[in-house]
Amino acid sequence: MRVAINYLERPATEEELQIAELLEQMLKLIQHNELETLETFYHYGTNLPENTEVGDITSKENKRLKNIREGRPKMKELVFRDVLIRVKSAIEATVFFQRAVLLSGEWRHRVSSRVLNLQKIQNRWYILYS
Numbered sequence: 001m002r003v004a005i006n007y008l009e010r011p012a013t014e015e016e017l018q019i020a021e022l023l024e025q026m027l028k029l030i031q032h033n034e035l036e037t038l039e040t041f042y043h044y045g046t047n048l049p050e051n052t053e054v055g056d057i058t059s060k061e062n063k064r065l066k067n068i069r070e071g072r073p074k075m076k077e078l079v080f081r082d083v084l085i086r087v088k089s090a091i092e093a094t095v096f097f098q099r100a101v102l103l104s105g106e107w108r109h110r111v112s113s114r115v116l117n118l119q120k121i122q123n124r125w126y127i128l129y130s
Contacts, residue, residue: 043126077102
């Protein structure tokens with residue numbers, strides 16, 4: 001499976017570079033079908049204080065990961081296009097992008113707009129899932 005990421009605006013600040021690295025790691029994990037590790041990228045809750053312990057984060061059924069698990073065997077290509085990272089504060093950010101997926105047996109990409117809200121906890125960025 002081929003994966004790629006294209007930025008609309010090149011990451012420049014330290015926070016933007018950290019978030020870009022997170023996105024690139026996500027794509028690699030999906031490419032290599034390491035979805036258990038991908039689950040550690042998610043934070044289950046909303047806007048908890050920065051000093052929240054990572055062990056205090058509780059998971060619930062993550063529909064995004066469920067969809068990836070079900071669709072992964074059919075994926076030929078996954079591309080994050082026009083990625084735009086916006087850092088709101090030292091602990092909050094939003095990522096906007098177009099997700100393009102090419103499935104086996106299809107000749108056209110399925111393209112959809114995506115928005116990820118992120119929060120920094122203990123110097124690590126997490127994707128908020130609520």
